Each structure stands twice: as C-alpha cells, then as structure tokens.
Amino acid sequence: MLYAGIAWGAGGYEIEVVGADGATAAPRARFGADRVADMAGHLRGLGPELTTVVESTNGILDGRLMAAGLTVFRADPPLLPPRPGFGSVPAAEIARAAAGAPSALARLIRTRGTQTGREPELAAxxxxxxxxxxxxxxxxxxxxxxxxxxxxxxxxxxxxxxxxxxxxxxxxxxxxxxxxxxxxxxxxxxxxxxxxxxxxxxxxxxxxxxxxxxxxxxxxxxxxxxxxxxxxxxxxxxxxxxxxxxxxxxxxxxxxxxxxxxxxxxxxxxxxxxxxxxxxxxxxxxxxxxxxxxxxxxxxxxxxxxxxxxxxxxxxxxxxxxxxxxxxxxxxxxxxxxxxxxxxxxxxxxxx
Missing domain, CATH: 3.20.20.370 (Glycoside hydrolase/deacetylase)
Known part of the structure; x- marks a missing residue:
C-alpha cells in the first residue's frame, strides 16, 4: 500500500509518497494550481494500491481527484502536527501520519465532499x-x-x-x-x-x-x-x-x-x-x-x-x-x- 500526502501552499501543491512503513516510495512532485489534471494523472500512474490523502484545510481538490477515478481520504487535525501560519501541514507529514494510522482517515464520498463524516460537527x-x-x-x-x-x-x-x-x-x-x-x-x-x-x-x-x-x-x-x-x-x-x-x-x-x-x-x-x-x-x-x-x-x-x-x-x-x-x-x-x-x-x- 502506498500513501500520497498532498500539501498546498501559495503556488500550488506538493506530493510525497510513502509505503506502509513510512519510508519514501516515490520522488517528490510539485504541481501548480493550474495543473490539477496533470496531478491527477500523476497520482493514477502510481498504481491501484494508492491511498490519496488531503488534510482538512484543502477543500477544493478532492472532488476533482475523485472525478478522475482516485480514492481520496481526509486527515484531520488530531492526526497531524500543527499547521504553519499559511499553507498546510507538509506533504511528507500527511503521508506518514496516514501510513501510521490508516483507520483514522476519513474516506471521502463524491456526493458528500470534503465534509464527509463531519456533517454533525458542521451543523453544530x-x-x-x-x-x-x-x-x-x-x-x-x-x-x-x-x-x-x-x-x-x-x-x-x-x-x-x-x-x-x-x-x-x-x-x-x-x-x-x-x-x-x-x-x-x-x-x-x-x-x-x-x-x-x-x-x-x-x-x-x-x-x-x-x-x-x-x-x-x-x-x-x-x-x-x-x-x-x-x-x-x-x-x-x-x-x-x-x-x-x-x-x-x-x-x-x-x-x-x-x-x-x-x-x-x-x-x-x-x-x-x-x-x-x-x-x-x-x-x-x-x-x-x-x-x-x-x-x-x-x-x-x-x-x-x-x-x-x-x-x-x-x-x-x-x-x-x-x-x-x-x-x-x-x-x-x-x-x-x-x-x-x-x-x-x-x-x-x-x-x-
């Protein structure tokens, strides 16, 4: 099983991929925000055993990735280190946290989006x-x-x-x-x-x-x-x-x-x-x-x-x-x- 963590920043996205042991399994990749389709193609090319993980401040990407046929999960704050003032938790941290606790991830559903599983909290x-x-x-x-x-x-x-x-x-x-x-x-x-x-x-x-x-x-x-x-x-x-x-x-x-x-x-x-x-x-x-x-x-x-x-x-x-x-x-x-x-x-x- 491979885990791809996706981080966002001022200029776009960064991807780090690790195996189940947390070791790096593929070269780091970066994509501008205008290259989401290319990023989806890159992720698909990593194979069918890939778990793609975004964190909860990244709410605009999962729908496009799922439309491209990828399985996307969300990592919430309790699973991750603190975020910087601007940008997400680093991609490597997201990937390793996912590999270390895959059952703590929320699998996103295309018809429910990034909020999947958090609807009661949002309503409250x-x-x-x-x-x-x-x-x-x-x-x-x-x-x-x-x-x-x-x-x-x-x-x-x-x-x-x-x-x-x-x-x-x-x-x-x-x-x-x-x-x-x-x-x-x-x-x-x-x-x-x-x-x-x-x-x-x-x-x-x-x-x-x-x-x-x-x-x-x-x-x-x-x-x-x-x-x-x-x-x-x-x-x-x-x-x-x-x-x-x-x-x-x-x-x-x-x-x-x-x-x-x-x-x-x-x-x-x-x-x-x-x-x-x-x-x-x-x-x-x-x-x-x-x-x-x-x-x-x-x-x-x-x-x-x-x-x-x-x-x-x-x-x-x-x-x-x-x-x-x-x-x-x-x-x-x-x-x-x-x-x-x-x-x-x-x-x-x-x-x-």
Missing part, C-alpha cells in the same frame, strides 16, 4: 451562531438574502474558477444577459486570471471564498486573516479591479468567534437562502426544481462552478434562469444587495 457549529447571525444581519454586516419587497434574485457560484466548468457557466450567463457573483478561491483565482478577466468584462461580481477552502473554526485568527488577505489580493490582481467587499465561509462553517473576526475584517459575510446542493450531483432537473421551488423575492442562490464535475449545474442553469424570468424576477449582484441600492436591479433578457 452553524446552529450555535443563530443569535450572532441575527445581530450581524441587523447591523448590515451579514446577508442571507436581500429585501423581500423587491422581486430580484442573486445567482452565486462558489469554488472556482475551474477551467471548463466556469467558462460554460459564463457562456450561459452571457447568452441570457444575467449578472452573477462568483465567490472565488484564491488559489484558483491566481492560477486562472484570464477567467476572472472575462467575469469582469461581462459585468459579474466577485466574492472572497478563502485561499484553500478550509473549515474556518479550525483556523486561528492569524491563519484566517492570511487566507482572506491573500485571496483579496489574488482576485483584485486577476480581475483588474477592486478587491471584493463580500466573503462567503466555506461550507457555511462558522462560530460566533469566527463571525466576529469576519465582521472586524470589514467584509460583509454573504450566506444564502436557496441551496439545491448541486455539488452533490442530484441531477440537473433536481437542481433546477429546487431553485425554483425555494426562490423568493430577495433570494441568494448557492451554486458551484468549481471543486469537481459541475456539468449538472451548467445543464440546470438555463431552466433556472428561464423559470425565474417567467415569474418576473430580475437578477442582481450580492454586493448590490448589501449596499441596498435604490435603482432597479439589472434586467435579464431572454436568450436569442
């Missing part, structure tokens, strides 16, 4: 923030939806940009003249600036979705600050405009303390009220039906353009847009909702 974190969410909403520092008196909708897309998926989403949005907000992962934004340029040119908005998609309650304040600030810089540089004013926590993960840190950062936390779980791939029809069933005036719709196979999202998008247009909805950006602009939201036009 979120439930414990109800009063803080209400307070920050009243202060204008957190948004779950816009005003219910305006028949407008904000479409949002998380975890990209991801080549292929994101361009196809942009094609659909361009065809209908619909603006959307893209909550970008910093590592992906830095790797694919051309896609962010197109987003800006089409009039879309940007949000910060951290550098590596971690569970926020696992981070120290300084680690969270590094994630946010580096992503702000990456998005502004890639898009050629100002840094985002809105932030979305990965998985919605939060505690009262984390929400306090986010409020003090000056960013508005953007949640959602329509969630079709498109990342779990329930089928394009199910995605569209859920959005249309849940949508209300002021709704914020959570969709995904990155993190794995998003073909169902792309396929569902025309039905979502046409269904909402047919009900008289207009489309707006999240930061326009947070600013409470008085002018009418931009009106979409039917596709030719």
């Amino acid at each position: 974190w979120i439930e414990g923030t109800a009063s803080e969410v209400a307070r920050l909403t009243a202060e204008g520092r957190l948004l779950s939806h816009g005003g219910r008196d305006r028949k407008e909708i904000a479409l949002t897309f998380d975890d990209g940009p991801q080549p292929g998926n994101t361009e196809r989403v942009l094609d659909v949005l361009e065809r209908y003249g619909v603006p959307a907000t893209f909550f970008c992962v910093g590592m992906n934004a830095r790797a694919h600036p051309d896609i962010l340029t197109r987003m800006r040119e089409q009039g879309h908005g940007f949000g910060n979705h951290t550098w590596s998609h971690p569970f926020l309650p696992e981070l120290t304040r300084s680690q969270l600050t590094e994630q946010i600030e580096r992503t702000q810089e990456a998005i502004a540089e890639a898009a050629g405009g100002p840094a985002p004013t809105v932030f979305r926590p990965p998985y919605g993960s939060r505690t009262p303390e984390v929400l306090g840190w986010l409020a003090e950062s000056g960013l508005t936390t953007a949640l959602w009220d329509v969630v079709p779980d498109d990342w779990a791939m329930p089928g394009a029809d199910a995605v569209a039906r859920t959005v249309l069933d849940q949508a209300r005036p002021g709704s914020v719709v959570l969709l995904h353009d990155g993190g794995g196979d998003r073909s169902q999202t792309v396929e569902a998008l025309p039905a979502v847009i046409e269904g909402l247009l047919g009900r008289g909805y207009r489309f707006t950006l999240v930061d326009e909702m947070t600013a409470r602009v008085d002018e009418p939201a931009r009106t979409a036009v039917p596709a030719a």
